[in-house]
Amino acid sequence: MNNRRLLALAAAGVAIAVSLSGCAAGSGGGSDEKITLRFAWWGSDELNAIKDEQIALFEKAHPNITVAGEPSEYNGYYDKLATQVAGGGAPDALQITYDALPLYVAKNAIADISSDVDQESFTPGSLDAGMIDGKLYALPTGVGSRGIIVNPAVFEAAGVPLPDDTTWTWDDYIDIATQISEKSGDGVYGSAQIANDQSLMAFARQNGEDLYTADGEFGVSEKTATEFFTFAKELQASGGSPDASTAAEDASASLEQSLMGQGKIGMAFAPLNFTGIYATASGQDLQILNVPGDSAGKVGLVIQPTVQYAVSSKSKHPREAAMLIDFLLNSDEAGPLNKLTLGIPATPAVLEAITPEFSESEKAQVAFIDRLSAAGGAPQNPLALPTSQLGPIITKLLDDVTFDKATPADAASELVSQVKTALDAS
Numbered sequence: 001m002n003n004r005r006l007l008a009l010a011a012a013g014v015a016i017a018v019s020l021s022g023c024a025a026g027s028g029g030g031s032d033e034k035i036t037l038r039f040a041w042w043g044s045d046e047l048n049a050i051k052d053e054q055i056a057l058f059e060k061a062h063p064n065i066t067v068a069g070e071p072s073e074y075n076g077y078y079d080k081l082a083t084q085v086a087g088g089g090a091p092d093a094l095q096i097t098y099d100a101l102p103l104y105v106a107k108n109a110i111a112d113i114s115s116d117v118d119q120e121s122f123t124p125g126s127l128d129a130g131m132i133d134g135k136l137y138a139l140p141t142g143v144g145s146r147g148i149i150v151n152p153a154v155f156e157a158a159g160v161p162l163p164d165d166t167t168w169t170w171d172d173y174i175d176i177a178t179q180i181s182e183k184s185g186d187g188v189y190g191s192a193q194i195a196n197d198q199s200l201m202a203f204a205r206q207n208g209e210d211l212y213t214a215d216g217e218f219g220v221s222e223k224t225a226t227e228f229f230t231f232a233k234e235l236q237a238s239g240g241s242p243d244a245s246t247a248a249e250d251a252s253a254s255l256e257q258s259l260m261g262q263g264k265i266g267m268a269f270a271p272l273n274f275t276g277i278y279a280t281a282s283g284q285d286l287q288i289l290n291v292p293g294d295s296a297g298k299v300g301l302v303i304q305p306t307v308q309y310a311v312s313s314k315s316k317h318p319r320e321a322a323m324l325i326d327f328l329l330n331s332d333e334a335g336p337l338n339k340l341t342l343g344i345p346a347t348p349a350v351l352e353a354i355t356p357e358f359s360e361s362e363k364a365q366v367a368f369i370d371r372l373s374a375a376g377g378a379p380q381n382p383l384a385l386p387t388s389q390l391g392p393i394i395t396k397l398l399d400d401v402t403f404d405k406a407t408p409a410d411a412a413s414e415l416v417s418q419v420k421t422a423l424d425a426s
Contacts, residue, residue: 032064035317037324040070041095042077044255044277047341054334058327065320075252078388085109085312092315093325098129098305100386101138103426110137111311116322121330126346129305138308139325142343144272145303146198147368148289151282154266158183158190165289170231173267173292177240180266190240192260192268193247195232195398197390199269202300203228205378206293216384218419225412233401233408244402256281272365273306273343279361286361288368299377303369306343340365385422393418 041051048071055067070091072080078100084090090109104110114136119127122139130138148165155162158180163172177190184190201211204220207227213219220228235241242250242259250259255274259265261281268278272288279286291300309325311318328334335350340362345351358366397415400406406414 034064034066035320036066036068037093037315037317037321038068038070038091039093039321039324040072040077040081040091042072042074043095046256046277046280050337050341051328054328054337057331057333058324061327061331061333062320062323065324067324073252073254078386088314090312090314092317092321093309093311095141096138096308096310097387098138098140098308099383100388101130101308101310102132102382103386104310105132105137109313111313111315111318111322112137113139113311113318113322113325116311116319117326118330121349122346123348130308130310138310139329140305140308140343140346141329141338142273142306142340142345143303143369144306144343144365145301145369145372146202146269146291147272147301148291149260149268149270149272149275149278150287150289151260151263151266151278151284152287153263153284154180154184154188158188158266160266162287163289165292168292170292174231174235174238174240177235177267178238181239188264188266189242189259190266191235192250192258192265192270193232193241194235194269195394196269197387197394200225200228200394201302201380202291202293203231205302206298206300208298210378210381211390212381212384214381216382216423218384218416218423219381220416222409222412222416225415226409229398229401229408229411232398236402244399271306272368273341275361275365276340276359279359286364288364290368290371294375299372299375301372302377302380303372304380305346344369385419385426389422390419393422 039055043051051069051071055069059065059067081090081094085104085107096104101110112135117136117139119136126140126143127136129140130136150162152162160176160179160183163176173191180190181188197211200220204210204224207224209221209224210219236243241247255261255277260268260270260278263282263284269291275286275288294300309328311321311325315321329345330347330350335345335347336353338345339354344366345354393415397406397411401408401411
């Protein structure tokens with residue numbers, strides 16, 4: 001399958017039907033006006049370096065505009081953004097996940113950029129996740145998914161063969177992770193901890209459910225949630241993944257300094273675009289496997305926008321801010337610099353430009369998306385809560401389970417209750 005067809009199929013998997021009203025952007029200053037744009041994002045050291053280079057190119061192309069970058073870690077990003085939005089001090093341009101976009105559009109915090117971007121330059125369908133009520137509020141940095149990122153060198157050192165990802169189960173995953181931990185040196189683990197909303201979604205979809213129903217209710221049954229918490233507890237109790245305190249430290253580390261980035265993890269459930277960063281940091285070639293449990297024909301993974309760029313509705317220069325985010329993704333100069341760090345580009349010209357230079361890990365990412373596209377699977381229902389709300393609920397309940405403060409069944413019941421309360425309040 002060629003890359004253009006691949007991206008068209010991938011984009012078809014990210015369409016999200018939502019019906020929230022937004023606020024249209026005003027006009028910016030004149031082309032000769034000296035202005036400063038604030039641009040906020042989260043990311044790794046590699047991503048920060050790419051942004052710096054892209055911003056320099058934008059400023060060279062637009063001498064009247066200065067861009068003040070505001071990089072940060074993902075942890076705390078949305079807390080800071082919520083405070084800035086509430087206080088009227090949001091950055092002009094910002095990075096946002098597709099699950100959080102409807103929430104901020106509903107707050108009238110995101111500008112309509114429909115008339116400020118050449119939508120024809122993007123692959124048809126790839127902008128759907130940024131469209132609300134027929135208006136364009138965000139541009140996709142690229143499309144991607146999650147998968148099991150594998151370090152074959154860790155497997156080889158432990159004398160454990162790589163699994164057949166067309167037949168393995170979640171029980172197999174625990175067995176393999178435990179073997180690696182037992183046969184490796186101190187500080188090396190078979191798996192990173194698996195406990196977030198995306199892995200819960202995989203469990204749910206394999207059970208014929210989804211995170212949310214089509215009408216916005218929580219779609220995970222207590223039975224499925226119990227299986228999910230039981231798996232996470234058994235993985236950790238077996239030694240297949242780090243203990244709770246080590247896992248917490250690992251989750252807060254940069255990608256380069258994480259256990260996977262240091263080459264001390266055999267397997268991790270993670271976004272595909274992390275593969276290259278982990279590979280560069282560890283100095284090892286990595287592979288991507290499908291999640292366990294898909295052998296029964298239930299596809300647990302979905303293709304999604306990696307992240308998105310948007311413009312604040314309070315920006316004094318919304319047109320220039322839209323020019324900035326479009327330039328970063330779509331220009332001949334800056335677009336190719338992203339490579340696949342932000343997903344498979346949604347701009348065919350950029351994808352075509354970088355394809356000849358793909359590393360083995362980048363080829364693996366494209367091939368995996370191709371594989372998911374061919375596998376099909378039920379479309380993902382719209383996310384009713386952003387990850388920034390659901391994620392902490394799951395993390396806290398998993399801590400209760402791993403520290404024996406709650407059983408998996410208790411955590412499952414509490415999960416359903418807390419999510420319902422959050423949905424009622426949203």
